[in-house]
Amino acid sequence: MTEPKWVMHHDDPPCEARLNDDNICPECGFVPDMQSTCFYAYCPVCNLRLKKMQCPRCKKTYKSSDP
Ligand SMILES: [Zn+2]
Ligand SMILES: [Zn+2]
Numbered sequence: 001m002t003e004p005k006w007v008m009h010h011d012d013p014p015c016e017a018r019l020n021d022d023n024i025c026p027e028c029g030f031v032p033d034m035q036s037t038c039f040y041a042y043c044p045v046c047n048l049r050l051k052k053m054q055c056p057r058c059k060k061t062y063k064s065s066d067p
Contacts, residue, residue, distance in 0.1 A: 004041035004050055004062035041058040 004010050009033050010017050010025040017027040018040075041062060042048060043055035050056075053064045 002044075002060070002062055003045075004053070005044040006039040007042045007049075008037050010036060012036045030045050 006051075007061060008019045008023060010019060010028065012028075012032060012062055015025065017026050019032070019037070019040050033040070041050040041053060041064070042059060043058060043062070045060070046055055046057040048055055048057055050062060054061045
């Protein structure tokens with residue numbers, strides 16, 4: 001089993017945008033604090049968010065442990 005790539009998202013409903021490299025939310029324009037963020041698993045090959053730990057493109061499944 002391969003480790004997925006964990007990507008930080010804003011988690012402040014309804015915003016769940018992917019944060020950029022500086023941890024800034026591109027939707028809200030600020031850096032959310034740790035309580036307003038969560039990690040989503042991504043396929044490191046396709047750079048797509050996994051659905052039920054499976055990549056929607058290459059169909060590879062990943063380990064579901066948290067970072
Ligand atoms: Zn946001
Ligand atoms: Zn993939």
